[in-house]
Amino acid sequence: MSEKYVAAAYLVVFVAVLAYVAIIGMKLARLEAALADLVERVRARG
């Protein structure tokens, strides 16, 4: 009976860390796109 609570506790931690890493990954992808856009703008200026 208690095994399901133990499993749930560890699963919650695992999912939270996974979600956090995914969010950070998405943010990094957004930063990369913003940086690429800035590079383009600087190049266009000559």
Added chain:
Amino acid sequence: MLFATAISLIFFWVPEDAEDPAQRIFYFHVPIALTAYTCFGWGAWKALRLLWKRTESADLESYVAIHQGTIFGALTLVTGSLWAKATWGHWWLWSSRQLVLFLVLFLFYCAYFMLRFSIEPGPRRANLSAVYALFGVVLTPVSFLAIRLAEDFIHPTVFTRDGPQMTASMFTTFCVCVAAMITLFAALYSIELAGKRVDERIRELREALG
């Protein structure tokens, strides 16, 4: 590596507690709570650096530490609640002061974000956030000591004046788990901080380009 070792020790090495089969939650629940306290303490230290030495970067560092602390705080509440349900048969006990105090601490830091994002970015926001973070850290020892001072004794106290009330294998596993959690905090803190700094630089660059 530390996490793999911690999981292996918890499920394959440390003996099961016959009185409380859900006791395995302890190896993650307590280190997560300790990490939350560490995050809030680190955030307060950075806030103090901002107010005292006027270190500008300390504002962002304090914010990121408190953000991490709130995540670890939420995980403490969830894992604690699951342990409580398995052992006491209740998800939450309002009569237990230590639980309520940790909830108060968690909500206090949730309100930090409301304060921070209700003010325009600048020195005023940095100062007010720093003062709030310093007030919050006062609650941390209160919450920590409440587990020891509470009269209901429903929340287990493992570390007493006589040392840790557990076997050597349990204590070793616990120490590995604490190290794993603190390392996780350090890694996530560095990554989030680096991301926020790059974000700030990009914004400045965009403004400079017009």
